[in-house]
Amino acid sequence: MGRRVAVVGVGMTENKSHWDCSMPALYRLAVTRALADCGLTHKDIQAVSFGQSPEYFEGINHPEKWLAEACGGYLKPVFRIHTGGTVGGSAAIGGYYLVASGMFDVVLAVSGNKLNETASAQIGLGTVYDPIIGRQFNTGAPSAVALQSLRYMSKYGYNEDYGIRAAVQNRQNAMNNPYAQLKIPGYNFEMAKSTPMLCYPLRLADMCPTSDAACAMIFVAEDRVRKITDRPAWVRGTAATAAGVYYADRDWAVPIELRKAAEIAYKQAGIKDPLKELDVVELYNAFSWQELVWYEGIGLCDWGEGGKLFDKGITAMTGSLPSNPSGGTLCANSIGAAAMFRKAEAALQVMGKAGARQVQGAKLSLGHGWGGAIQFHTIMVFGSEK
Amino acid sequence: MGVNKMTEIIKSVKRTNYVPYRWVYGRDLSRFFLETKNNQKLYGVRCTKCQKVLVPPAEVCGVCFAPTYKEWIPVSDHGVLNTYTVVNLSFPGQPTNPPYAYGLVHLDGTDNLFSHMIGEVEFDKIKPNMRVQAVWNPDPKGDLFDIKYFKPEE
Numbered sequence: 001m002g003r004r005v006a007v008v009g010v011g012m013t014e015n016k017s018h019w020d021c022s023m024p025a026l027y028r029l030a031v032t033r034a035l036a037d038c039g040l041t042h043k044d045i046q047a048v049s050f051g052q053s054p055e056y057f058e059g060i061n062h063p064e065k066w067l068a069e070a071c072g073g074y075l076k077p078v079f080r081i082h083t084g085g086t087v088g089g090s091a092a093i094g095g096y097y098l099v100a101s102g103m104f105d106v107v108l109a110v111s112g113n114k115l116n117e118t119a120s121a122q123i124g125l126g127t128v129y130d131p132i133i134g135r136q137f138n139t140g141a142p143s144a145v146a147l148q149s150l151r152y153m154s155k156y157g158y159n160e161d162y163g164i165r166a167a168v169q170n171r172q173n174a175m176n177n178p179y180a181q182l183k184i185p186g187y188n189f190e191m192a193k194s195t196p197m198l199c200y201p202l203r204l205a206d207m208c209p210t211s212d213a214a215c216a217m218i219f220v221a222e223d224r225v226r227k228i229t230d231r232p233a234w235v236r237g238t239a240a241t242a243a244g245v246y247y248a249d250r251d252w253a254v255p256i257e258l259r260k261a262a263e264i265a266y267k268q269a270g271i272k273d274p275l276k277e278l279d280v281v282e283l284y285n286a287f288s289w290q291e292l293v294w295y296e297g298i299g300l301c302d303w304g305e306g307g308k309l310f311d312k313g314i315t316a317m318t319g320s321l322p323s324n325p326s327g328g329t330l331c332a333n334s335i336g337a338a339a340m341f342r343k344a345e346a347a348l349q350v351m352g353k354a355g356a357r358q359v360q361g362a363k364l365s366l367g368h369g370w371g372g373a374i375q376f377h378t379i380m381v382f383g384s385e386k
Numbered sequence: 387m388g389v390n391k392m393t394e395i396i397k398s399v400k401r402t403n404y405v406p407y408r409w410v411y412g413r414d415l416s417r418f419f420l421e422t423k424n425n426q427k428l429y430g431v432r433c434t435k436c437q438k439v440l441v442p443p444a445e446v447c448g449v450c451f452a453p454t455y456k457e458w459i460p461v462s463d464h465g466v467l468n469t470y471t472v473v474n475l476s477f478p479g480q481p482t483n484p485p486y487a488y489g490l491v492h493l494d495g496t497d498n499l500f501s502h503m504i505g506e507v508e509f510d511k512i513k514p515n516m517r518v519q520a521v522w523n524p525d526p527k528g529d530l531f532d533i534k535y536f537k538p539e540e
C-alpha cells in the first residue's frame with residue numbers, strides 16, 4: 001500500500017448553475033476552500049492531480065492547460081486524469097498514489113465540470129457510445145441506466161416504487177447539504193411518482209440534476225499530518241476497476257467490477273463485514289436504482305437483496321449505516337466533481353466536519369465513484385484512526 | 387473615469403465546435419457487416435481461450451485478453467430480450483426521434499448482449515425475457531441498420 005496518507009483538507013463549491021463564475025474561478029474556489037480548511041497555502045502544494053470529464057461537455061479540449069494555474073499548479077507537476085464519471089474518484093486516487101509512493105508529501109486533487117455550459121450534457125454523453133455499434137439510438141446516460149434499472153427490477157422482481165423511494169430518501173437527505181443542488185422542501189413519494197416517464201423505467205425523479213461544481217482534496221504523508229490537523233481522514237483502502245461493454249456473460253444488474261473494487265479496498269482496510277463495520281457510505285447514485293444496485297456491489301448484502309436492505313431502513317439517516325447523507329449524486333451531478341464529492345463527503349464524515357449531514361461518531365466511511373456505461377468504479381475507505 | 391461599476395455583466399459567448407470524423411471498422415466489423423449487407427446473416431467470433439461467442443465480433447476477448455480469430459461462427463437472428471427502455475427524452479443531435487424502444491438482445495448461440503431497436507410492438511407489450519427476431523432492412527448499407535429492428539418472435 002505504500003506510505004500512510006491522510007486527507008487533511010476538503011474544498012467544495014456549491015452544485016448549481018454558476019453563471020457568474022468562469023471555469024478557472026470555479027476550480028480556484030474549490031482549491032482555496034480546501035487550503036483554508038487545513039491552513040495550508042498554494043506554496044505547500046507539491047503536485048496536482050487534475051480531473052475533468054469529457055471535453056465534449058464544455059467544448060474545451062485539454063482543459064488542464066487552461067486550469068493548471070487556477071489550481072495553484074504554476075511550475076509544478078500537474079497530471080490530468082480522465083475516466084468519465086469516475087474521474088473525480090480517479091483524480092483523488094491519483095493524488096493519494098502520488099503521496100503513498102513517496103514521491104510527494106503534499107498533493108492537491110481537484111476535479112470538476114460546468115455542465116450548464118453545454119446545450120445538453122446528453123449530447124456529450126451520447127458520444128461515449130461505440131460509434132459503429134450502439135450510438136445510433138442511445139439517449140446519453142439515462143438510456144443506459146434505464147437498461148440497467150429494468151434488468152435489476154425484472155431479475156429480482158422489484159416494482160417501480162423502489163426507485164422512487166430511493167430517490168425520495170436522497171432528496172430528503174440533501175436538505176442538510178449546503179452544496180447540494182436539488183433541495184425541494186417537503187419532497188415526498190407522491191411528488192416523485194407524478195414526474196414524467198423519460199426513459200422507461202426512469203422518471204424525472206429517478207434522475208440527477210445538471211450541475212456546475214468543483215471539489216478538491218489535499219493528501220498528505222503521515223509524518224506531516226499532525227502538524228496540519230488533529231482531525232485527518234486516514235486513507236484505509238483504495239481501489240479502482242475497469243471492464244468493457246460487450247464482454248461475455250455480462251449482466252447489467254450485477255456490477256462485478258464494483259464488487260471486485262470493494263473486496264480489494266476492504267482487504268486493505270481490514271474490513272470483514274462492511275454492513276457492520278462501516279459507519280457511513282457515499283455512493284455514486286446518479287440514478288435512483290443505482291442506490292440499490294451499488295449496495296450489492298459494495299457487498300452490504302447479496303446480489304438481489306439491495307431493495308430488501310433498503311426496506312429495513314438501515315441506510316436511512318436514522319439507520320445503522322446511512323447512505324448518502326449528502327443526498328448523493330441524485331441531488332448534485334457535475335460529473336467531473338461527482339465522484340470526488342463522494343470521497344470528500346466520506347472523508348468529512350470521519351473528520352467530524354460534515355455539519356448538519358454529520359453521522360454522529362462516524363469512524364469508518366466509504367466513498368464510491370461510477371463511470372462508463374456501468375463498468376468503471378472507484379472506492380476509497382477512510383478512517384478517523386490510522 | 388475608472389473601472390466600470392458592476393451593475394451589468396456580459397454573461398457568456400455562444401460558439402459551436404464542428405468536427406467530422408471517419409471511424410474505421412477493422413477486420414471483424416468489416417466482415418460482420420459484409421455478411422449483414424450481402425447475406426442477411428449474423429456472425430460472431432469465439433474466444434480461443436474461454437470459447438464464448440461474441441456478437442458483435444471483437445478481435446480480442448476482453449475477459450481473457452485472448453484472440454478470437456480462429457473461428458467465425460454463424461449465429462441466429464432470434465434471441466431473448468434481456469432488458470429494454472422506451473425513450474421519451476429528446477435532446478439535440480439525437481439520431482432517432484423519440485419515442486422509441488431499444489434493448490439488449492441475447493442472440494441464440496451467443497454469450498453476450500447485442501443492442502438494437504425494438505419495433506412492430508406496442509410499448510406496453512414489450513417485456514423482459516420475451517423472444518424476439520431480427521427484421522432485415524431491404525436496403526442494407528453495411529451498418530447496424532442492416533437490421534431495421536427486432537420484433538416479437540412469430
